[in-house]
Amino acid sequence: MYEYYSPTKILFGDGCLSEAAPRLKDMGATRALLVTGTSSTATSEGFRKLCADLDVAGIRWTHFAEVRADPETSTVDRGAARYLAEGCDSIIGFGGGSPIDCAKGIAASVAEGRSIRDFVGTGLAFTASVPPLVAIPTTAGTGTEVTNAAVFTVVDESGHRSKKGTSSQFYFPCLALVDPLLHASMPPALTAATGMDALTHAIEAYVSRFHTPISDMCCLESIRLIGRSLRTACRPNASGSEPTVEASAASAASGDACAARRDMALAATLAGVALSQAGLGMVHGFAHPVGATTGLAHGLANAILLPFVMEALIPDAGERLSDIGVALTSGALTSSTPTEGALANTSRISPAEAVRAIARLGHDIGIPVNLSAASVPEGAFEAILADALSYRRRKASPRAFTDAELRELLSKMYHGEICTSA
Numbered sequence: 001m002y003e004y005y006s007p008t009k010i011l012f013g014d015g016c017l018s019e020a021a022p023r024l025k026d027m028g029a030t031r032a033l034l035v036t037g038t039s040s041t042a043t044s045e046g047f048r049k050l051c052a053d054l055d056v057a058g059i060r061w062t063h064f065a066e067v068r069a070d071p072e073t074s075t076v077d078r079g080a081a082r083y084l085a086e087g088c089d090s091i092i093g094f095g096g097g098s099p100i101d102c103a104k105g106i107a108a109s110v111a112e113g114r115s116i117r118d119f120v121g122t123g124l125a126f127t128a129s130v131p132p133l134v135a136i137p138t139t140a141g142t143g144t145e146v147t148n149a150a151v152f153t154v155v156d157e158s159g160h161r162s163k164k165g166t167s168s169q170f171y172f173p174c175l176a177l178v179d180p181l182l183h184a185s186m187p188p189a190l191t192a193a194t195g196m197d198a199l200t201h202a203i204e205a206y207v208s209r210f211h212t213p214i215s216d217m218c219c220l221e222s223i224r225l226i227g228r229s230l231r232t233a234c235r236p237n238a239s240g241s242e243p244t245v246e247a248s249a250a251s252a253a254s255g256d257a258c259a260a261r262r263d264m265a266l267a268a269t270l271a272g273v274a275l276s277q278a279g280l281g282m283v284h285g286f287a288h289p290v291g292a293t294t295g296l297a298h299g300l301a302n303a304i305l306l307p308f309v310m311e312a313l314i315p316d317a318g319e320r321l322s323d324i325g326v327a328l329t330s331g332a333l334t335s336s337t338p339t340e341g342a343l344a345n346t347s348r349i350s351p352a353e354a355v356r357a358i359a360r361l362g363h364d365i366g367i368p369v370n371l372s373a374a375s376v377p378e379g380a381f382e383a384i385l386a387d388a389l390s391y392r393r394r395k396a397s398p399r400a401f402t403d404a405e406l407r408e409l410l411s412k413m414y415h416g417e418i419c420t421s422a
C-alpha cells in the first residue's frame with residue numbers, strides 16, 4: 001500500500017506569471033502579502049509585473065521584503081505580524097526557496113495563531129488550514145512550490161544556529177506558478193547550485209526507503225531532464241551581459257538556453273513532488289548543518305556532498321543507483337519519460353559509474369570537490385556531525401548508517417575526492 005497526495009495546482013510555462021493575479025482574484029483574495037527576499041528579486045522585472053497585474057485586478061498588496069537565505073523563525077514572526085496588521089487575506093511567496101518557505105511559515109503561523117517557533121523541532125503538529133498561498137519560484141531548485149516542507153533557521157539562547165525542517169499537509173501551496181522566463185536572470189553559479197539541489201531531491205527520493213512507483217516516475221524524469229540540460233543552463237550567455245526576460249524570450253539564438261531552463265524548471269518541480277512523497281536522506285542531513293554553521297548555500301552544500309553519500313550507499317542501493325546513472329545519461333531518449341521499458345533497453349550502468357557521472361556533472365559546472373575546497377572550516381566538523389546524527393529524516397536512508405559510519409563519511413566529505421573519469 002502507498003499513498004500519493006500532491007494537492008497543489010501547477011501552472012507551468014513561459015509567461016504563466018500573468019495568471020497569478022486573475023487566479024488569486026478567483027480565490028476571493030482582496031489583499032495579498034507579497035513575500036520576497038531582500039535583494040534583486042524584489043526589484044526584478046517579473047516582480048514589477050506581478051505588482052502591476054495585482055493592481056489591475058484590484059487586489060491590494062503589501063510587500064514583506066525581509067527574507068534572507070534560510071529564514072530565521074523571527075523573520076517568519078515579523079511577516080505574520082505584518083500580515084495581521086495589514087489585514088491581508090492571502091499570501092504570495094515570490095523568489096527562491098527561502099521566500100516561499102517563509103511564506104509557508106507565515107501562512108501556518110497566522111492560521112494557528114502562534115509563532116512558527118513553537119512547531120520547529122518540537123513535534124507539535126499543525127492543525128489549521130492556511131489562507132490562500134501562491135508560490136512563484138524564480139529559481140529551479142528547491143521545488144518548495146509543490147512540497148509539504150519548509151526549512152527554518154532556529155537560533156537558540158546561546159546563539160547556536162540550526163536549520164530545521166518542518167512538514168505539514170497545510171504547507172502545500174494551493175497554486176504554483178512555474179514560469180521558466182522568471183529563471184532567465186539566474187547567474188550560472190546560482191543555476192548550478194539550485195540545479196544540483198533539485199538533482200539531490202530526485203536522487204534522495206529515488207533511493208529513499210519510502211519511495212513509491214509514483215515518486216519513482218517523478219524522480220527518473222527529473223534526473224533525465226537535469227542530465228540533459230543542467231550543463232547548458234549553466235552556460236553564461238554569449239554576450240556576457242545580464243540575461244533578461246525579454247532577451248531570452250525574443251532571441252532565437254537563445255533557444256537552447258530557453259529549452260534548458262524549461263527542463264530545469266520542470267525537473268525541480270517534479271523532484272519537489274517526489275520528495276513530498278518519499279522524503280530525503282543524509283545528503284540533506286549533512287547539508288542543513290553545513291549551511292547553518294558556515295553559511296554555505298544549500299544547493300552548493302548538497303552538490304558537494306551528493307556523490308559521497310551515493311558512494312556510501314552502493315552496498316545497499318546499487319540497483320537504484322544504476323537506474324539513476326541510466327536516467328542521467330539517457331537524455332537523448334525520444335520517449336517523454338524513461339519508463340521501466342526504456343530503462344531496460346538502455347545499457348546498464350554500474351553503481352560506481354553512476355556516482356562518477358554525478359561527480360563529473362558537478363565538476364563540469366564548477367562544484368568544489370569537497371568541503372575543504374569550499375572553505376568549510378575544520379572547526380565546524382563536530383557541530384555538523386552532531387546535527388546530522390539527529391536528522392529527522394535519517395530513517396529514509398536506504399542504509400541505516402551507524403554514528404561511526406556518518407563520522408567517517410563526513411571526514412571523506414572534507415578531504416576525499418570522488419573520481420570523475422570513466
Ligand SMILES: [Fe+2]
Binds near residue numbers: 142197201284298
Ligand atoms: Fe534541498
